[in-house]
Amino acid sequence: MSENTQTHPAADGQQLVVEDLHAYYGRSHVLQGVSLKVGAGEVVALLGRNGAGKTTTFRALTGLMPRTTGSVTLGDRQIGRKSTHQIAQLGVVYVPSGRRSFPMMTVKENLLIAVENSFRRARRKQALDEAFAMFPALARRVNTNAGVLSGGENQMLKMACAFLLQPTILLLDEPTEGLAPIVVAELVEHVRTLADTGVGILLAEQNARFAFQLSARAYVLNKGIVQMSGRVSELAESEELTTHLGI
Numbered sequence: 086m087s088e089n090t091q092t093h094p095a096a097d098g099q100q101l102v103v104e105d106l107h108a109y110y111g112r113s114h115v116l117q118g119v120s121l122k123v124g125a126g127e128v129v130a131l132l133g134r135n136g137a138g139k140t141t142t143f144r145a146l147t148g149l150m151p152r153t154t155g156s157v158t159l160g161d162r163q164i165g166r167k168s169t170h171q172i173a174q175l176g177v178v179y180v181p182s183g184r185r186s187f188p189m190m191t192v193k194e195n196l197l198i199a200v201e202n203s204f205r206r207a208r209r210k211q212a213l214d215e216a217f218a219m220f221p222a223l224a225r226r227v228n229t230n231a232g233v234l235s236g237g238e239n240q241m242l243k244m245a246c247a248f249l250l251q252p253t254i255l256l257l258d259e260p261t262e263g264l265a266p267i268v269v270a271e272l273v274e275h276v277r278t279l280a281d282t283g284v285g286i287l288l289a290e291q292n293a294r295f296a297f298q299l300s301a302r303a304y305v306l307n308k309g310i311v312q313m314s315g316r317v318s319e320l321a322e323s324e325e326l327t328t329h330l331g332i
């Protein structure tokens with residue numbers, strides 16, 4: 086991964102543009118022409134019920150689906166045909182839902198894996214310090230095995246690891262899944278702080294209330310199709326939204 090003069094340069098202003106994305110599991114045509122945009126420093130919600138296609142969208146954007154068509158660009162680069170590793174190196178980083186940190190390794194060891202991928206030795210300590218400053222709860226658990234963290238702490242660890250990969254665009258998949266409301270409220274602040282560093286965030290959520298606190302724009306998926314999109318201030322008033330999300 087490329088080095089920059091600052092430890093965490095704000096993302097370089099590149100926009101993610103997805104046009105007419107189709108994805109298939111075998112014969113099952115799951116995404117049927119998804120188009121969306123995410124700009125630098127923007128939090129954009131990707132809403133939809135269970136099975137609407139949110140995770141499949143993220144998998145398709147990061148080279149994890151067996152068959153896709155359509156165009157995915159980051160800035161002026163086509164990334165749609167690249168490998169998962171190359172896509173991450175170019176700055177599109179996927180944070181899956183559920184518990185996926187290395188459970189038998191400590192918080193610090195998990196973070197070091199990300200740091201060693203992204204920074205030369207001389208800059209690693211500074212980068213780690215920045216991650217701990219951004220997620221103070223992790224600083225208090227530095228030598229704790231990731232496997233015994235609470236759900237909220239684990240989510241923070243995943244977000245901190247992603248931050249250390251110096252993303253341009255973060256794909257955050259249901260960060261609130263299974264978390265208590267008080268922890269969800271704390272996560273709002275962390276997602277905002279990440280976006281304030283210039284990272285564009287595409288936030289997949291069933292929890293529309295959480296997503297609406299963070300996002301100015303949203304896309305609503307239903308059966309692999311973008312059924313609605315626009316400004317959250319307008320979508321939130323729509324009865325159609327209630328039908329699509331069951332809220």
Ligand SMILES: Nc1ncnc2c1ncn2[C@@H]1O[C@H](COP(=O)(O)OP(=O)(O)OP(=O)(O)O)[C@@H](O)[C@H]1O
Nearest residue numbers: 110113115133134135136137138139140141142291
């Ligand atoms: N490995 C798979 N093989 C076949 N079909 C799959 C597979 N994974 C998901 N699907 C199907 O693809 C569709 C979209 O699922 P996806 O997981 O993308 O939805 P989602 O919006 O992320 O929902 P959830 O919140 O439940 O993850 C669903 O109909 C689902 O059953």
